[in-house]
Amino acid sequence: MVYATVGLNIVKMASLKAAMKSGQKTHRERSQLSGRKHLGLLEKKKDYLLRAKNFHQKENTLKKLKQKALEKNPDEFYFQMINQKTKEGVHVLPQNVKKYTSEQIKLLKTQDLNYLNMKCNVEANKVKKMQSDLHMIDMADTQERNHIFFVDTKKECNEFNAAEKFDTFPELLSRKHNIPTRQMLMDPSSQFVNSQSEKQTQLSYAALEKRIQREDKLVQTREALALQRQLMGKGTVSKRKFDKKKPTYKWKKQRKH
Numbered sequence: 728m729v730y731a732t733v734g735l736n737i738v739k740m741a742s743l744k745a746a747m748k749s750g751q752k753t754h755r756e757r758s759q760l761s762g763r764k765h766l767g768l769l770e771k772k773k774d775y776l777l778r779a780k781n782f783h784q785k786e787n788t789l790k791k792l793k794q795k796a797l798e799k800n801p802d803e804f805y806f807q808m809i810n811q812k813t814k815e816g817v818h819v820l821p822q823n824v825k826k827y828t829s830e831q832i833k834l835l836k837t838q839d840l841n842y843l844n845m846k847c848n849v850e851a852n853k854v855k856k857m858q859s860d861l862h863m864i865d866m867a868d869t870q871e872r873n874h875i876f877f878v879d880t881k882k883e884c885n886e887f888n889a890a891e892k893f894d895t896f897p898e899l900l901s902r903k904h905n906i907p908t909r910q911m912l913m914d915p916s917s918q919f920v921n922s923q924s925e926k927q928t929q930l931s932y933a934a935l936e937k938r939i940q941r942e943d944k945l946v947q948t949r950e951a952l953a954l955q956r957q958l959m960g961k962g963t964v965s966k967r968k969f970d971k972k973k974p975t976y977k978w979k980k981q982r983k984h
Contacts, residue, residue: 829959836956843949850942857935861928 759769770778810821876892878884958976 833956833959836952840952843945843952847945847949850938850945854938854942857938861931
């Protein structure tokens with residue numbers, strides 16, 4: 728029973744403290760004076776601690792460097808000093824450039840050439856497929872289609888009017904599909920559908936043009952790499968045409984034994 732009373736008193740004290748805190752005055756941090764606003768925000772204790780910590784770190788680093796400079800031996804030498812150097816006071820690490828022989832470079836160029844051949848074939852197939860698809864779309868708009876209607880009498884056959892049957896204009900009868908009616912032509916929403924299809928066709932042609940340009944660049948790169956590989960081979964070669972874009976070389980004829 729005693730323990731229960733103590734626990735009840737603790738709960739009451741906690742609720743009383745919470746009520747007292749709710750009635751306390753709101754603590755406000757001191758702001759910068761109006762005459763010192765040009766100096767920025769007023770520095771708080773946590774800002775000072777960060778600034779002081781950063782300052783002391785730099786100070787300790789400078790002390791260690793000065794101590795090392797005082798204790799430096801002028802006759803000190805390491806073999807690693809031969810390869811390493813400083814540039815404008817900054818330590819430059821040596822670049823371990825791997826040197827390849829001419830045979831290794833030729834082999835690497837052969838692998839690159841095979842990869843370029845594969846990419847050229849892939850791009851050529853994509854271009855052919857896109858060209859065939861767009862060609863079928865263009866042919867679909869030019870091909871004529873026949874619509875067959877069945878009537879009961881010969882008189883109805885002679886007086887038959889396709890424009891009235893489709894409820895459209897005679898100029899639109901040559902379309903093979905989606906022949907718009909007069910009501911559809913009067914509705915502005917039907918124009919949106921037509922413009923969307925034309926926009927999609929234009930995007931397809933733009934994508935085809937980019938594919939063709941990509942294929943041309945790959946072919947040029949492949950030809951340049953093949954030429955480099957041939958120049959690395961045996962035989963005396965002379966440059967006959969001095970053109971930056973497409974130079975011409977001639978190999979000296981050799982008798983094969």
